[in-house]
Amino acid sequence: MNEEPHAHENLVAKAQRSGFADAEVASTGSEKNRSSGASAIVAGTEPPGNPQASRPQSLSIYLLEPFILILLFAYNFSSTVLKNEVIYQSCTAGFGYPDSVCQLLGTKNVTNETKRIEEQVQPYAAQVTLAMRLVECFIPAFCGLFAGSWADHYGRKPLLMCSFLGYGLQYLISAAIAYCAMHTQGLVSPWWYVLSIIPLSCLGSSVTYSVAAVCLIADVSDGRVRSYRMIAYELAIYVGLLLGSLGSGYAYEATDAYIVFSISAVCIFTAVFLMALLLPESLPARNRTLSTPSTGTGVIAMLKSLWSTYSKPREHQNRFMLTIIMVVLLLTAFVSDGSNSVFYKFMRIKFHWTVKQFTEYETVGILVPAVAGSGGVLFIWSLRKCTNSAILWLALVSLLSHCSSSLMKGFALESWQIYVAIGLGVFKSLVNPMCRTMITNLLPADERGKIFALLGVLQALSPLISSTLYVAIYTRTLNTEPGIFNVFSACLFGIGIILLGTVWHKKSRNLVYYEPVFK
Known part of the structure; x- marks a missing residue:
């Protein structure tokens, strides 16, 4: 997400203007986590230099956000329906049960x-x-190593279009399978x-679109406008x-799975067509790099560079602090990816929810942390007036919110208690931006890109372990207590709380130095 010529950073597409303020926004779910990670990478990697002269911008440059909205709409429009189709076809083709019986599932x-x-199914x-999850995470993690250099060599728009094309092809193929x-x-x-x-995996998935989108924003804006x-x-x-x-459940009840997948595919291909026609390239040809990264030795050299930047000695135990905060971010990504792989199945087996009921729950689950969490930031941020550790407080509150929400899901006996879990998890979207802010404050500007790139690769690879582990836990407890994986999630969040408590203890030993980091 190789090395640029004249280079301050590896693995990160260069931003063209100086003074890029960090813009960390709370994220919910794996798609938002990756986009926030890309934002953090670019935010910390702009090398000091001579800012370019401002050039007139077309209003069409503001079409990026609507295109991203269309992509994420198409993604979530088909996400739950795809999981449902996998269960249905496992029943019919996998176990040979009659279609009339399998249609009653869910x-x-x-x-x-x-x-x-x-x-049984x-x-x-x-x-x-x-x-599916393993294929989706492994290849994009490799592509993520080079996404920044590709964006610097070919421009932002081709990379963005490739990622959109991958999603469009996924839903087109899925529609054909569902139709058959x-x-x-x-x-x-x-x-x-x-x-x-x-x-989708070969074209980079969310790794490429997030890097390309954030780099495009960095190219065409500066100062306060860039933050907006x-x-x-x-x-x-x-x-x-x-x-x-919101729309997925209603569309699925009124039509069929192949119609839902087709709508997603049409939305994305329409976005690709309009993008090709209307969205301008933000990186002029004269500013593009002349060489592209090579695989093989390039990957090894890149990983060595990342590791040496991370492992070098630092003053005031900063390396220890950095490691702990990175582990907390990896724990939250681990739980998110693992839980998402089995949660829909858990809701079907425990409460017999339909696709419509689950998508309505998802809608509330996205809306509440986004709205209430943002308002909560303004309230809790008032802690800055009475403490020098506001960022750390926010991260701890977020992990406590995660932990209590997971416990409620694990011990829920009625459907309404799952909605209570959403309320308990109102602040859960704060931990990622707060931890990334701490990392940014701990590091000099010319090292942030490498550390965030290393973190991004590790987070992209975490589903290889987390999805496997959560599926194993879920299948082994399916006939006894299928929600036990939620308790496991709460335990991991508890470990995160203990780790941040360790950071608090280390910080208290050197308040003068760490006040600016955690304030």
């Missing part, structure tokens, strides 16, 4: 027979979902959906996810 028409079938469907399943009474293997992930554009970018992500989740 509905309110629950019988002892359908409950038994669901318990879900572990198989979880394996399919796990395979509909006309064969479901007798199409759910493993075909793994095929739909391959073009970053906020607008994050807002577009939230609104896109919200609208997609």
Whole structure:
């Protein structure tokens, strides 16, 4: 997300103007986490230099945020439906049950027979979902190493279009698979959906679109305007996810899965077409790098550079503090990716929720942390008047919010308690931006890019372990207590609280030095 010529940073696309203020906005879910990570990378990597003269800008440069909104709408519009189709086709093609029986799964028409079938089918469907998740995270993590250099060599727009094209192809292939399943009474293997992930993964997934989008914003704005554009970018992500989740359940009940996937594909291909016509390239040809990164030795040299920057000795135990905060960020990404891989299945087996009910829950789950969490920042930020550790307080409150929400989900006996968990998790979106702010404050400007790039690669690879582990826990506890993975999540958040408590203890030993870091 190689090395630039005349270079201050590896792995990070260069911003063209100086004075880029950090713009960290709370994130919810894996798509938003990655975009926030890209924002942090660019925010910390602009080398000091001579700012370019301002040039007239077309209003079409502001089309970026609507395009991002369309992409995230399409993503969330099909996300839950895809999980549902995997379960349905696992029932029909995987286990050979009649279509009429499998259609009852995930509905309110629950019988002892359908409950038994669901318990039998879900572990198989979880394996399919796990395979999709592993393909989706491994290749983009590798691509993320080079996304910044590709953006510097080819420009921002081609990279952005490639990522959109990958998502469009995924939903086009998924629509074809669902269409064939509909006309064969479901007798199409759910493993075909793994095929739909391959073009998305090869074109970079969210790693490439987030880097390209943030670099484009950095190119065309500066100072306070750039911060506003970053906020607008994050807002577009939230609104896109919200609208997609809100409309998905209703569209699925009124039509079919292949229609839902087709709508997502049409939205994205329309965005690609309009992007090609209307969105200008933000990086002039004269400012592009002359060489592209090579694989092989380039990857090894890059990773060595990242590791040497991270591991070098630092004053005032900054390396220890840096490590602890990075571990906290990795824990939150680990839990998010792992929990997302099984949570929909848990809600089906525990409370027999339909697609519509789950997407309505998702809508509230996105809206409450986004709105109430933002208001909460203004309230809790008043702590700055009475403490020199406001950022650390916010991170701790966020982890406590995460922990209590996970415990409520784990011990919930009624559906309404899942909505209570949303209320308990109102501040959960604050931990990522607060921890990234601490890292930014601990590091000199010319090292932030490498550290955030290393963190981004580790977060992209975490689903390889987290999804596997959560699927294993879920399938082994499915017949006893399927929500136990939520308790496991709460324990991991508890570890994060202890780690930040360690940071607090170290900070208290050198208040004069650390006051600016955590204030």
